[in-house]
Amino acid sequence: MKGLLGLPRKDADQRCRPVTLPELRERMVTADVGPFRVTGLDVAVESLTRVMNQVHEHEPDLFHRLGTAGMLCCRYVRGSTRRLSNHSWGTAIDLSISGQLNSVGAETVQRGLLKLYYHFHKEGWYWGAGFRRRDAMHFELADETIKQLIIKP
Numbered sequence: 001m002k003g004l005l006g007l008p009r010k011d012a013d014q015r016c017r018p019v020t021l022p023e024l025r026e027r028m029v030t031a032d033v034g035p036f037r038v039t040g041l042d043v044a045v046e047s048l049t050r051v052m053n054q055v056h057e058h059e060p061d062l063f064h065r066l067g068t069a070g071m072l073c074c075r076y077v078r079g080s081t082r083r084l085s086n087h088s089w090g091t092a093i094d095l096s097i098s099g100q101l102n103s104v105g106a107e108t109v110q111r112g113l114l115k116l117y118y119h120f121h122k123e124g125w126y127w128g129a130g131f132r133r134r135d136a137m138h139f140e141l142a143d144e145t146i147k148q149l150i151i152k153p
Contacts, residue, residue: 001089004146005041008074008088016073019090028072028090035063040071040090043149044141047123048093054119062097062112069094069101069137078104092140102136109136124148 009020019025030039034052038045048071056063072090077083086092094101097112109129113136117127124145128138141149 001084001086001091001143001146004143004150005089008084012074012076012084012088014075014078016070016075016087019072019074019088024089035066036068038068038071038093040093041141041146043146044071044089044091047125047141047145047149051116051119051123051125054122055116058119059112059115062115065098065112067096067099069096086140091146092138094137095139096137104135104137105133106136107134109134113137 006021006024008024009017019028027042028039029042029045030037031045031049033045033049034056038048040048052063055066071087071093073085073087075085075088077085095113095116097110100110102110102113113129116139117129120127120139124142125139126142128135128140
């Protein structure tokens, strides 16, 4: 991500802070993606909008119960002092269903997140349920997908 998009800010830590890199800050957009508003990298927000349109069409009840715990937040991955979270580039989102977040490391996953996985996967997002320390509320645009969206033929 650093090589593709640059370092979002020079002084990261565990606190959620804004992007300071001018070239990256210019690519941040705020948009209504259906059930909520987000701020993130332009191509990620466009992709998330397509995901939410599909969820609205195929899972309308779930769509209306979705919320977010955020998309853009420059900080290290929780517990790290070196590795930046993909939220730092505005390419990841944490989702809630009916106001409930799935706990990091939980052995169970909300059924609605399982339904969402299909739509996110189809659009080239990676699901945090596959992380070593399971984070089922977390979806992030895969590096390869970002490359394809940014480096268009």
